[in-house]
Amino acid sequence: MIRKLQLRFIIIATAAMLFVLAALTGLVNSSNYQNAVRNVYQYCDFIAKNGGVLPREANENSSGSEEPDFTAEDTYRLRYFTVFLDDNGNVLKTNLKRIAAVKESDISSFVNNALRRNNENGHFSYKNSEYAFSAPGADKGVPKLIVFMDCTNEILYAANFRVNSLFFGLTLLLFFVVVVSFYSKRAMQPIIKNMESQKQFITNASHELKTPLAVISANAEVLEMTNGESEWTKSIRNQVNRLNSLIANLITLSKLGETDKKDLYDVDVSSVIKACCEDYKTVFEQKGLSFDYSVSENIHALATKEGVGEIANILLDNASKYCDDGGRVSLRLSHKSSSKGVRLSVSNTYKDGKDTDYTRFFERFYREDTSHNSENAGYGIGLSMAQGIVQDYRGRISVSFKDEEIIFTVTLP
Numbered sequence: 001m002i003r004k005l006q007l008r009f010i011i012i013a014t015a016a017m018l019f020v021l022a023a024l025t026g027l028v029n030s031s032n033y034q035n036a037v038r039n040v041y042q043y044c045d046f047i048a049k050n051g052g053v054l055p056r057e058a059n060e061n062s063s064g065s066e067e068p069d070f071t072a073e074d075t076y077r078l079r080y081f082t083v084f085l086d087d088n089g090n091v092l093k094t095n096l097k098r099i100a101a102v103k104e105s106d107i108s109s110f111v112n113n114a115l116r117r118n119n120e121n122g123h124f125s126y127k128n129s130e131y132a133f134s135a136p137g138a139d140k141g142v143p144k145l146i147v148f149m150d151c152t153n154e155i156l157y158a159a160n161f162r163v164n165s166l167f168f169g170l171t172l173l174l175f176f177v178v179v180v181s182f183y184s185k186r187a188m189q190p191i192i193k194n195m196e197s198q199k200q201f202i203t204n205a206s207h208e209l210k211t212p213l214a215v216i217s218a219n220a221e222v223l224e225m226t227n228g229e230s231e232w233t234k235s236i237r238n239q240v241n242r243l244n245s246l247i248a249n250l251i252t253l254s255k256l257g258e259t260d261k262k263d264l265y266d267v268d269v270s271s272v273i274k275a276c277c278e279d280y281k282t283v284f285e286q287k288g289l290s291f292d293y294s295v296s297e298n299i300h301a302l303a304t305k306e307g308v309g310e311i312a313n314i315l316l317d318n319a320s321k322y323c324d325d326g327g328r329v330s331l332r333l334s335h336k337s338s339s340k341g342v343r344l345s346v347s348n349t350y351k352d353g354k355d356t357d358y359t360r361f362f363e364r365f366y367r368e369d370t371s372h373n374s375e376n377a378g379y380g381i382g383l384s385m386a387q388g389i390v391q392d393y394r395g396r397i398s399v400s401f402k403d404e405e406i407i408f409t410v411t412l413p
Contacts, residue, residue, distance in 0.1 A: 005191065006184050013180045014173070021169045029165055033158045037132070040151040041121045043078060044134030048147045052082035052095060079150040083111060084143040092143050099150060101129065114146050123151060130155040199254040206247045213240050213247075249381050264393065269308055269342055269412075270299045273333050276312040280320070289323050289348075293331035301342045301412045303393045314386040315346040315408050322406075323348035342395075342412040350406040358399045358406075362387040386410075 047054060054075050081102055084093040094107055102110070106126070113124045114133045123132040132151045138144040185192075220236040277293045284291040301308070312331075319329045327349035336343040364384040390397045395412035 006188055009188055010177070010180050010184050013184075014177050017176050018173060021173055025165050025169045029158075029162045032161050036154040036158045037123065037151075040123070040132040040149060040154055041134065043074075044080070044121065044132055044147045044149050045136070047080060047082075047149075048134045048136050048145055052084075052145055052147060054078070081148055083107060083146045083148070085111065085146065086143060087140060089115065101127075101150065102148075110148055111146065114148070123155075202250050202254045206251050209243070209247055213243055216240055246381075249385060252385055264302045264304060266300050267303045267305050267308055268298075269301050269303070269344075270295050270297050270333065272305055272308045273312050273331070273344065276309055276316060277331060280316045283316075283320055284329060287320060287323075288326055289320065290328045291330075292328075293333075295331075295333045296335065299333060299335060299342055301393065303412065307389045307393065311386050311389055311410060312344070312346075314382045315344075315410075318382055318408070319346055319348040322350060324351055336411050342410070344410040344412075345407055347405045347407040349404060350401070351404050353401045353404070353406050356401065356406075358401060361399050362397070383408075 079099045079101070081097075081099045082095045083091060086092055089111070091107055091111065094104065096102060096104070109126065110131070110133075113126065113131075114122065114135050117124075120135055120137070121133070123130060125131075129150060130152045131148050133146055133148045135144070135146040216236065217240045220233045220240070224230075224233050274293075274295045277291075277295065281291060316329070316331070323329055329348045330346070332343075332345045334343050335341060362383050364381055387397050390410055390412070393412050395410060397408065397410045400407050400409070
C-alpha cells in the first residue's frame with residue numbers, strides 16, 4: 001500500500017510538472033514562431049511599399065524613399081524577388097536579381113501559391129525551402145506587385161528552437177522525476193506514519209477487545225447452563241459473534257494492500273466460486289430468494305484461494321441482505337475475453353436502487369441506509385474489503401444499476 005501511494009504521488013507530481021512544461025514550451029515556441037513569421041511579413045510588406053526594392057536600392061535609383069529601420073547588412077542578407085501581374089493575373093515583369101535559387105520557370109508556381117491563398121500575406125514550401133509573400137491590393141489598371149522572400153533560415157531557426165526546447169523540457173522532466181522519486185518517501189512520511197499508527201491501533205484494539213468478549217461469551221454460557229437459554233443470553237451471544245466478526249474484518253482491512261505478487265499463485269477460480277454458490281443455496285432458500293448461477297469451467301487467475309472465496313462470499317452475502325423480498329440473485333463467472341482473464345458478476349433485484357449513490361459503495365463503513373437499521377446487519381466494510389482484495393490481485397471491481405437490478409462486476413487479469 002505504501003509503495004502504491006508513493007508511486008501515485010510520483011505520477012501525480014510528474015503529470016503536473018509535465019502539464020506545466022508542455023504549456024510553457026508550447027507558449028514559448030508558438031510565440032517564437034509567430035515572431036519569426038511576423039518579422040518576415042514586415043520585411044515583405046516594407047519592400048512592397050517601396051515598389052519592390054529595398055530602401056537602399058530605392059535611394060540608389062533616386063526614388064526619394066526615406067531610410068527605413070534596416071541594418072546595412074539586410075541589403076545583402078535578404079533573398080527576395082518581385083513579380084508584377086496584370087488584371088488577369090498574367091506576369092508582366094519579374095526581378096530575380098536578389099535571389100539565385102528561383103528561376104523564371106518557377107515563377108508560375110510561386111504566383112499560383114500566392115493567389116490561391118487569397119491573402120495579402122502568407123508562406124508556403126517549395127522545393128525544400130520556405131517562402132513568404134506580400135501581395136497588397138492594387139487598383140484596376142495598375143500592375144499588381146507580389147514580393148516573395150526566402151524565409152527558410154527563419155523557419156529553420158524556429159524549428160531548431162522547438163527541438164532544443166523540447167529536449168531541454170524532457171531533460172528537466174527527467175531530472176524532476178529523479179528528484180521527486182528520491183524525496184517522495186520523505187514527503188509521504190506523515191501519511192505513512194499515520195497509516196502505520198492506524199494499523200497499530202486497529203491491531204492493538206482488536207486484541208484488547210477479544211478478552212472482554214471472551215469473558216462475556218463465557219458468562220453467557222454459564223448463565224445458560226444455570227438458568228437455561230433465554231432471549232437475553234441468545235442476544236448476548238449474537239452480539240458477541242457480530243463483534244468478533246467485526247474485529248476479524250478490521251484486522252483484514254488493516255492488512256489489505258500488503259499482498260506481494262510473489263504471494264499469489266494459480267487458483268482454480270471455477271471450483272472456488274462453485275463451492276461458495278453451493279454453500280449459499282440454503283441461505284437464499286431460507287430467505288425465500290431465487291438463486292441461479294453459471295460457472296464456466298477451468299477459469300484460473302493469479303490470486304489466493306482464500307481471497308477469491310472471500311470476494312464471492314462478500315458479494316453473495318451483500319446480495320442476500322439487500323435483495324428485494326422474494327427477489328432474484330444471479331452469479332456469472334466467465335472469461336473476460338477470448339479465454340483470458342476472469343469476469344465475475346453478482347446481481348440482485350433492487351427496485352429502490354434508482355437514486356442510490358453507487359460511487360460511495362466501496363467506502364469503508366458506508367451504508368446506504370443512513371439510519372443504520374440493524375435489520376440488515378452489517379458495518380459497511382464488506383465491499384471495501386472486496387475492493388482491497390481485488391486491487392491486491394491487480395483487478396477491478398465496479399457496481400452498476402440496470403433494469404431494477406444492482407450488479408457487482410469483478411475482473412481479474
